Amino acid sequence: xxxxxxxxxxxxxxxxxxxxxxxxxxxxxxxxxxxxxxxxxxxxxxxxxxxxxxxxxxxxxxxxxxxxxxxxxxxxxxxxxxxxxxxxxxxxxxxxxxxxxxxxxxxxxxxxxxxxxxxxxxxxxxxxxxxxxxxxxxxxxxxxxxxxxxxxxxxxxxxxxxxxxxxxxxxxxxxxxxxxxxxxxxxxxxxxxxxxxxxxxxxxxxxxxxxxxxxxxxxxxxxxxxxxxxxxxxxxxxxxxxxxxxxxxxxxxxxxxxxxxxxxxxxxxxxxxxxxxxxxxxxxxxxxxxxxxxxxxxxxxxx
Amino acid sequence: xxxxxxxxxxxxxxxxxxxxxxxxxxxxxxxxxxxxxxxxxxxxxxxxxxxxxxxxxxxxxxxxxxxxxxxxxxxxxxxxxxxxxxxxxxxxxxxxxxxxxxxxxxxxxxxxxxxxxxxxxxxxxxxxxxxx
Numbered sequence: 001x002x003x004x005x006x007x008x009x010x011x012x013x014x015x016x017x018x019x020x021x022x023x024x025x026x027x028x029x030x031x032x033x034x035x036x037x038x039x040x041x042x043x044x045x046x047x048x049x050x051x052x053x054x055x056x057x058x059x060x061x062x063x064x065x066x067x068x069x070x071x072x073x074x075x076x077x078x079x080x081x082x083x084x085x086x087x088x089x090x091x092x093x094x095x096x097x098x099x100x101x102x103x104x105x106x107x108x109x110x111x112x113x114x115x116x117x118x119x120x121x122x123x124x125x126x127x128x129x130x131x132x133x134x135x136x137x138x139x140x141x142x143x144x145x146x147x148x149x150x151x152x153x154x155x156x157x158x159x160x161x162x163x164x165x166x167x168x169x170x171x172x173x174x175x176x177x178x179x180x181x182x183x184x185x186x187x188x189x190x191x192x193x194x195x196x197x198x199x200x201x202x203x204x205x206x207x208x209x210x211x212x213x214x215x216x217x218x219x220x221x222x223x224x225x226x227x228x229x230x231x232x233x234x235x236x237x238x239x240x241x242x243x244x245x246x247x248x249x250x251x252x253x254x255x256x257x258x259x260x261x262x263x264x265x266x267x268x269x270x271x272x273x274x275x276x277x278x279x280x281x282x283x284x285x286x287x288x289x290x291x292x293x294x295x296x297x298x299x300x301x302x303x
Numbered sequence: 304x305x306x307x308x309x310x311x312x313x314x315x316x317x318x319x320x321x322x323x324x325x326x327x328x329x330x331x332x333x334x335x336x337x338x339x340x341x342x343x344x345x346x347x348x349x350x351x352x353x354x355x356x357x358x359x360x361x362x363x364x365x366x367x368x369x370x371x372x373x374x375x376x377x378x379x380x381x382x383x384x385x386x387x388x389x390x391x392x393x394x395x396x397x398x399x400x401x402x403x404x405x406x407x408x409x410x411x412x413x414x415x416x417x418x419x420x421x422x423x424x425x426x427x428x429x430x431x432x433x434x435x
């Protein structure tokens with residue numbers, strides 16, 4: 001019912017390509033994390049998902065259906081830039097939501113605001129950036145929506161409230177809601193998300209289940225007896241995403257089959273061969289860092 | 304639930320494997336007794352701030368490994384029949400992982416299989432001195 005499917009999305013602003021051939025599937029009840037540098041296209045993707053921006057190509061489906069008023073009524077959204085009315089109190093925002101959405105849970109909203117220590121009598125203009133974010137999150141969660149789209153839902157929050165937001169996301173997922181969120185903090189995505197996609201320059205450069213990415217992607221490191229050695233085709237193996245060579249040391253980023261590359265490096269005369277686990281931050285940084293520089297080093301190292 | 308599990312999401316080890324390893328260790332050490340109830344998937348997910356499906360995956364594998372059993376509607380429990388085997392198997396799993404990693408390390412710094420066997424034999428002799 002609330003499975004999200006984005007097919008080959010493309011959005012341009014004049015000559016600028018904000019999102020290019022972006023496809024993701026978010027299974028119902030799961031948490032999906034969107035990672036990427038600033039300006040990568042995350043917010044544009046969210047806007048297309050909500051009908052706030054119109055893509056030139058591609059489609060977005062919720063449970064097999066295109067966006068409609070009915071579908072939109074089941075989606076709660078926390079935008080990157082909060083959209084509270086500065087002159088209104090928090091309580092007035094709650095009242096406005098109650099009137100706008102028939103499933104809005106006012107008691108839950110009050111409870112969440114209290115958990116974030118937000119005084120509902122305060123005017124929005126008197127809230128800090130973090131408290132504004134927390135207010136938006138509380139209003140979104142109280143919607144009891146089927147789909148939550150959260151753009152940087154922890155920005156400006158202190159570590160305690162960041163953790164609280166993550167737990168709210170987990171709780172929503174356990175309730176059956178489908179959640180897609182973005183964050184600059186890879187560690188948060190690593191905790192809460194089951195699947196992730198890394199977006200860079202509008203394109204997906206890496207996608208998968210967090211556990212699978214960690215289980216499969218490893219650094220295999222070895223030390224050769226001298227600086228002149230051959231990698232015997234390892235560098236061009238499809239499972240090697242990257243090769244870093246420094247002097248006698250070679251580091252392979254294997255996307256699969258690390259054990260096999262350990263054996264192959266040893267067979268080529270490398271010693272001290274070891275496998276290094278990668279956390280999501282490492283995986284993310286490798287995915288978005290330029291590879292051109294590396295290719296030169298490889299050519300040199302493998303002569 | 305007296306067992307306090309901790310996970311390190313920033314480690315390169317998948318979180319579900321960390322949960323499996325810690326539950327097995329707790330069973331092996333007797334911290335989790337036969338028949339004892341594990342937290343619900345949702346509760347453990349919230350306690351550890353990790354994805355509920357990750358916890359569910361760990362529980363499914365623990366069930367397949369015969370460490371826990373799940374009664375529909377009642378929750379997950381440490382398997383009560385054959386606790387001895389379960390806990391011995393769990394202990395063996397924990398020990399195997401530790402020894403595997405030590406051997407891999409020894410091999411990577413250039414020791415031969417014979418060198419490593421000698422070191423292992425010496426270590427066993429040292430720790431089981433009373434039985435020798």
